[in-house]
Amino acid sequence: MKLTLILFSKSAFLLLALALFFFAACTQQQPKEAKKQAFGMIIHGGAGTILKENMTPELESEYTAKLDEALTAGYAILKAGGTSMDAIQAAINIMEDSPLFNAGKGAVFTNDGTHELDASIMDGATLNVGAVAGVKHTKNPINLARVVMEQSEHVMMAGDGAEAFGKLHDIEMVDQPYFYTERRSKQLERAKQRESEGASAAEIIPHEDHKFGTVGAAALDQHGNLAAGTSTGGMTNKKFGRIGDAPIIGAGTYANNNSCAISATGHGEYFIRLTVARDIASLVEYKGLPIAEAGDVVIHQKLTELGGTGGVIIIDRNGNMAMPFNTAGMYRGTVDEDGTKVVKIYKE
Amino acid sequence: MKLTLILFSKSAFLLLALALFFFAACTQQQPKEAKKQAFGMIIHGGAGTILKENMTPELESEYTAKLDEALTAGYAILKAGGTSMDAIQAAINIMEDSPLFNAGKGAVFTNDGTHELDASIMDGATLNVGAVAGVKHTKNPINLARVVMEQSEHVMMAGDGAEAFGKLHDIEMVDQPYFYTERRSKQLERAKQRESEGASAAEIIPHEDHKFGTVGAAALDQHGNLAAGTSTGGMTNKKFGRIGDAPIIGAGTYANNNSCAISATGHGEYFIRLTVARDIASLVEYKGLPIAEAGDVVIHQKLTELGGTGGVIIIDRNGNMAMPFNTAGMYRGTVDEDGTKVVKIYKE
Numbered sequence: 242m243k244l245t246l247i248l249f250s251k252s253a254f255l256l257l258a259l260a261l262f263f264f265a266a267c268t269q270q271q272p273k274e275a276k277k278q279a280f281g282m283i284i285h286g287g288a289g290t291i292l293k294e295n296m297t298p299e300l301e302s303e304y305t306a307k308l309d310e311a312l313t314a315g316y317a318i319l320k321a322g323g324t325s326m327d328a329i330q331a332a333i334n335i336m337e338d339s340p341l342f343n344a345g346k347g348a349v350f351t352n353d354g355t356h357e358l359d360a361s362i363m364d365g366a367t368l369n370v371g372a373v374a375g376v377k378h379t380k381n382p383i384n385l386a387r388v389v390m391e392q393s394e395h396v397m398m399a400g401d402g403a404e405a406f407g408k409l410h411d412i413e414m415v416d417q418p419y420f421y422t423e424r425r426s427k428q429l430e431r432a433k434q435r436e437s438e439g440a441s442a443a444e445i446i447p448h449e450d451h452k453f454g455t456v457g458a459a460a461l462d463q464h465g466n467l468a469a470g471t472s473t474g475g476m477t478n479k480k481f482g483r484i485g486d487a488p489i490i491g492a493g494t495y496a497n498n499n500s501c502a503i504s505a506t507g508h509g510e511y512f513i514r515l516t517v518a519r520d521i522a523s524l525v526e527y528k529g530l531p532i533a534e535a536g537d538v539v540i541h542q543k544l545t546e547l548g549g550t551g552g553v554i555i556i557d558r559n560g561n562m563a564m565p566f567n568t569a570g571m572y573r574g575t576v577d578e579d580g581t582k583v584v585k586i587y588k589e
Numbered sequence: 590m591k592l593t594l595i596l597f598s599k600s601a602f603l604l605l606a607l608a609l610f611f612f613a614a615c616t617q618q619q620p621k622e623a624k625k626q627a628f629g630m631i632i633h634g635g636a637g638t639i640l641k642e643n644m645t646p647e648l649e650s651e652y653t654a655k656l657d658e659a660l661t662a663g664y665a666i667l668k669a670g671g672t673s674m675d676a677i678q679a680a681i682n683i684m685e686d687s688p689l690f691n692a693g694k695g696a697v698f699t700n701d702g703t704h705e706l707d708a709s710i711m712d713g714a715t716l717n718v719g720a721v722a723g724v725k726h727t728k729n730p731i732n733l734a735r736v737v738m739e740q741s742e743h744v745m746m747a748g749d750g751a752e753a754f755g756k757l758h759d760i761e762m763v764d765q766p767y768f769y770t771e772r773r774s775k776q777l778e779r780a781k782q783r784e785s786e787g788a789s790a791a792e793i794i795p796h797e798d799h800k801f802g803t804v805g806a807a808a809l810d811q812h813g814n815l816a817a818g819t820s821t822g823g824m825t826n827k828k829f830g831r832i833g834d835a836p837i838i839g840a841g842t843y844a845n846n847n848s849c850a851i852s853a854t855g856h857g858e859y860f861i862r863l864t865v866a867r868d869i870a871s872l873v874e875y876k877g878l879p880i881a882e883a884g885d886v887v888i889h890q891k892l893t894e895l896g897g898t899g900g901v902i903i904i905d906r907n908g909n910m911a912m913p914f915n916t917a918g919m920y921r922g923t924v925d926e927d928g929t930k931v932v933k934i935y936k937e
Contacts, residue, residue, distance in 0.1 A: 368862045368895065374722070374832070375747055395831040396858045399723055399747050402830025482750025483743040484722070491839040491864040510744045514716045516839040519864045523871035547716065 279560030287454035291570030343454030348474025365467030365496035457504025485509025491519035507551010627908030635802035639918030691802030696822025713815030713844035805852025833857025855899010
């Protein structure tokens with residue numbers, strides 16, 4: 242009897258221990274399951290020869306304020322449970338509408354003295370994409386790219402055809418003078434002057450103008466969906482209907498829920514050759530690299546070795562963010578799920 | 590003394606064994622080092638609803654003969670020690686000049702009744718690239734893409750600008766009627782008829798016209814260098830300056846000596862969304878997949894799951910070749926270093 246009791250007690254103890262173990266395991270699991278989906282956004286307003294000594298405090302404040310405004314607009318959408326697609330579009334629209342950046346108003350001049358804009362957008366949940374190249378009257382090219390994605394059977398359209406499509410879908414059109422800024426006009430003058438003096442291709446864009454003011458944003462929303470978009474006026478003095486990396490899915494823009502979302506800025510030719518955005522996502526997807534490491538491999542190794550300059554912004558499905566660049570500076574900012582904003586211009 | 594001798598013999602035996610082992614290892618190595626660099630080429634003339642029951646024996650012979658001619662031209666260059674870049678260009682030129690394929694002469698009609706051609710080329714040794722989109726008078730768009738790559742600071746040009754550049758570099762221009770073929774004209778008529786009857790986008794291109802006759806080639810030369818190129822007239826009835834995957838590096842074309850060279854054909858929108866060519870190369874580069882497996886993952890899994898149709902040709906740095914497609918047929922062919930040619934049209 243006494244023995245039975247002891248045996249029973251032992252069994253009971255074991256059962257109790259087992260129950261406690263499962264309970265503990267269960268409670269340990271709980272915080273993970275109950276943990277809220279991370280969300281956030283990362284933006285850029287171009288990388289290049291951005292040096293503090295060439296900047297006035299006033300201009301610095303203007304850039305900082307505009308980047309902050311773009312982050313605030315995107316965050317409000319994400320915080321309210323909106324989509325990453327809506328958040329990046331809102332942020333990019335603010336930068337497109339500002340003359341500070343080389344996208345929308347403030348776009349650089351082509352060799353012909355016109356403006357030709359490119360943009361692309363990608364939804365990481367569906368792998369839907371939209372892109373436009375060489376448009377001349379679209380106030381916000383990123384909006385046209387989104388309409389191409391959502392309203393057409395095609396994913397990329399160029400020139401007049403793209404804008405004819407945009408008009409059917411109420412995309413706002415403006416006359417070319419809308420894009421004019423004195424600063425960009427002077428950049429073209431300087432470029433043409435140097436060209437006439439026989440400068441090499443690399444020297445034609447003066448050092449102080451070596452800012453690739455492309456704008457872009459990448460975001461993760463509360464539904465766990467990633468999105469990225471890029472908008473640009475291209476390169477000062479560009480000729481021959483040149484297309485850069487901004488409208489090329491896999492070069493300037495890429496988003497995939499299984500890895501990360503990326504927008505690039507820089508010397509587009511190199512970004513196309515290296516398929517920069519897709520390569521970073523592939524290193525995450527296939528080699529399991531953290532985004533910071535994947536970004537370093539592509540920007541600080543591959544791009545730098547090839548002689549290209551620029552940078553990228555990256556956000557992954559857990560809300561981690563990275564923004565590697567190999568230029569003197571990059572206009573950039575992040576906002577996380579707590580609403581904490583960080584805006585930077587120069588190298589650390 | 591006897592013991593010493595035995596010990597000596599044993600030592601001698603061991604030394605002899607060791608010497609023999611190294612000698613064997615050395616001779617085993619030799620064939621590998623002395624082995625000649627593999628070389629070869631793979632081409633396609635489009636994938637789609639290509640069924641034996643819709644084909645006449647005469648047309649089948651014409652296709653087979655033209656693919657054979659393209660392979661022969663490329664092989665002659667490779668055999669003579671020429672570059673993979675020259676070999677693919679020669680092969681693509683032959684297909685561009687033939688009315689059988691949707692590239693150069695024989696290109697499909699846009700909705701406007703015009704022809705707009707796209708092409709791209711990539712050098713796997715240097716990662717140099719060239720691409721043109723929406724050109725209307727270039728007899729051989731792949732030649733223009735190569736000139737963009739070699740003679741300009743840009744890598745991608747569109748429309749009139751691209752052709753203005755081409756004229757500066759003696760690229761042959763033709764009037765639009767050069768591209769005319771009765772067959773493509775009837776395809777446009779049928780597409781417009783269906784469209785006016787309210788057919789959905791997917792139904793507008795009649796079943797029997799569902800051939801994406803893009804042409805492409807990928808090659809490995811005796812120097813161990815890979816190259817790939819693609820040339821197309823795009824989709825019948827295309828509108829709004831639509832750009833497909835053919836001029837997009839990483840979508841329709843990719844080449845990298847560290848992995849493989851690829852040219853794609855199919856419903857371009859899906860190839861852009863999946864960055865098909867770069868994704869196959871990434872699976873080879875980062876996951877170590879053989880090209881046949883990488884091609885299957887992207888074509889038979891990813892592309893098929895997304896609802897896209899088409900195929901790719903792949904050659905790796907060891908001369909292995911693969912040509913996966915998920916359509917009824919794909920005009921395709923291979924030639925290896927022995928000059929052995931294989932030409933196929935339908936599914937096995």
